[in-house]
Amino acid sequence: MVRKLQRLMQNIQMINNTRERTMAEKADEKSIELAGYYANRIEDGLASQNYAKKHVILLVTRNGHLTEAVMTYGLNVAERLNLRLLVAYVNTMPLLCDGGVRNNRFAEAVQDSIVDLRTRARAKGVLVDYVRESGRVAKVVSRLCRTLQSIAFIIVDKDIKIEDVIVKASVPVFNVYSNEIRRQGLKSSH
Amino acid sequence: MKKHPVKTILAAFNNSRENRSLFKEALALASSMRARVIAVSVTPGYEGNMNRFFLKDAEQQLTEPLQKTLREAKEYATSLGLQMSTIHRTGKPCDEIIAVANEEGADLILLGCAKRLQVERMLLGRTTAEVIMNGPCDVLLIPEDAEIRFDKILVGISGSKASIHAGHRALDLASTYGGEVHALYVTDIPTDRALRYGVRSDAEKKGWNIVKEFVSLGDDLDVPVITAVKGNMPEACIIEYAKEKGINLIVLGSKNDSLGFDMFFGSVIEHVTSRAPCPILVAK
Numbered sequence: 108m109v110r111k112l113q114r115l116m117q118n119i120q121m122i123n124n125t126r127e128r129t130m131a132e133k134a135d136e137k138s139i140e141l142a143g144y145y146a147n148r149i150e151d152g153l154a155s156q157n158y159a160k161k162h163v164i165l166l167v168t169r170n171g172h173l174t175e176a177v178m179t180y181g182l183n184v185a186e187r188l189n190l191r192l193l194v195a196y197v198n199t200m201p202l203l204c205d206g207g208v209r210n211n212r213f214a215e216a217v218q219d220s221i222v223d224l225r226t227r228a229r230a231k232g233v234l235v236d237y238v239r240e241s242g243r244v245a246k247v248v249s250r251l252c253r254t255l256q257s258i259a260f261i262i263v264d265k266d267i268k269i270e271d272v273i274v275k276a277s278v279p280v281f282n283v284y285s286n287e288i289r290r291q292g293l294k295s296s297h
Numbered sequence: 298m299k300k301h302p303v304k305t306i307l308a309a310f311n312n313s314r315e316n317r318s319l320f321k322e323a324l325a326l327a328s329s330m331r332a333r334v335i336a337v338s339v340t341p342g343y344e345g346n347m348n349r350f351f352l353k354d355a356e357q358q359l360t361e362p363l364q365k366t367l368r369e370a371k372e373y374a375t376s377l378g379l380q381m382s383t384i385h386r387t388g389k390p391c392d393e394i395i396a397v398a399n400e401e402g403a404d405l406i407l408l409g410c411a412k413r414l415q416v417e418r419m420l421l422g423r424t425t426a427e428v429i430m431n432g433p434c435d436v437l438l439i440p441e442d443a444e445i446r447f448d449k450i451l452v453g454i455s456g457s458k459a460s461i462h463a464g465h466r467a468l469d470l471a472s473t474y475g476g477e478v479h480a481l482y483v484t485d486i487p488t489d490r491a492l493r494y495g496v497r498s499d500a501e502k503k504g505w506n507i508v509k510e511f512v513s514l515g516d517d518l519d520v521p522v523i524t525a526v527k528g529n530m531p532e533a534c535i536i537e538y539a540k541e542k543g544i545n546l547i548v549l550g551s552k553n554d555s556l557g558f559d560m561f562f563g564s565v566i567e568h569v570t571s572r573a574p575c576p577i578l579v580a581k
Binding site: 246253255256 | 314317318321322324325328329373376377378379442444
């Protein structure tokens with residue numbers, strides 16, 4: 108009888124031990140999972156920080172699409188200097204009373220333009236982002252300069268007065284004239 | 298003087314025109330203050346029956362535009378490589394905004410400026426006034442298309458505890474961002490008393506003494522303080538002065554208790570808000 112009781116006690120102890128072990132193992136697994144989760148979060152955070160720290164070339168256009176000259180120039184410079192591109196498509200007439208026709212066309216043009224730009228950028232290994240803005244170009248540039256400390260310089264598209272942007276920007280501003288426009292300018296000056 | 302670091306900015310907006318660029322300004326401000334941004338949008342609680350107006354899914358129809366605005370705000374922040382968390386609530390807007398501010402430990406609440414008349418405010422509700430009165434932290438009101446800058450800060454000084462607190466906040470901002478502070482004292486004397494001999498000059502003398510004390514505080518922090526004493530309605534004086542001097546930010550003190558007549562005639566803050574050309578910071 109005593110032996111039986113002793114065996115029973117031993118069995119109970121064994122069961123308790125295995126229970127404790129499984130609990131400990133489970134806790135270990137949970138802590139590993141948690142550690143993995145936090146590691147991923149930290150990695151994501153660091154990646155986004157690095158991404159934010161990487162300097163940006165800001166391309167600004169008031170049309171729904173970038174001109175060929177600006178697109179090519181921006182991509183070449185970004186590739187050469189290892190920078191990322193940020194395109195600001197500024198809708199300068201957001202409150203136009205036309206039943207939203209202009210806004211819809213603008214949005215479609217932006218989509219087409221960004222798809223085209225991203226296809227070209229992929230070949231060169233350049234990161235491209237875009238924002239859709241509305242209002243005055245100078246105000247938008249001023250706000251983006253305050254928001255992003257990492258803007259290296261700004262390239263404005265044709266139809267934007269560079270003088271207006273320079274006043275509000277905290278970084279250098281350039282414009283890219285295609286050879287055709289330059290030739291036209293030269294002709295008119297002669 | 299105690300510094301007031303801003304770690305969390307709560308941008309509360311709806312999908313109206315005035316609030317179109319509010320989250321963008323919040324991001325710009327957060328970037329300069331190294332703070333995190335929380336965008337909050339509140340669908341007003343509706344308990345009626347819209348089916349009688351042949352509107353199905355009324356709640357969905359009220360909620361969807363706000364959620365879309367929040368999604369757009371988040372996408373905008375992501376495309377700039379910045380972080381922004383979004384919260385959507387349903388209920389009374391002012392209560393929900395205050396609740397979120399308390400939960401998240403917000404240091405600054407950003408609101409859009411609805412340029413309403415007093416009658417409109419009485420009929421449509423006074424969300425801004427209630428958030429200012431019951432909120433746990435400072436409130437920054439941004440008019441449509443206004444830019445947040447701290448180059449020229451105007452502070453209304455009246456000698457009250459709240460106005461002194463606002464003065465401290467203005468000096469703190471000016472010393473951090475390298476701006477200048479304009480201190481304005483307004484002698485608000487009723488017409489019958491103003492006609493009595495010596496009343497106006499006494500009030501002006503009292504004003505100059507208060508302003509002088511404030512200048513000495515500015516000297517301690519090496520902040521340039523420009524002073525003025527004017528006599529008229531406080532709100533009219535503040536707005537005229539802001540327009541005349543090209544002020545970037547108006548700082549006002551907030552009293553925690555509201556008098557009954559404020560509800561019918563509006564407070565100074567509400568009057569300034571409805572006409573101001575630049576952002577207004579209400580210090581608490």
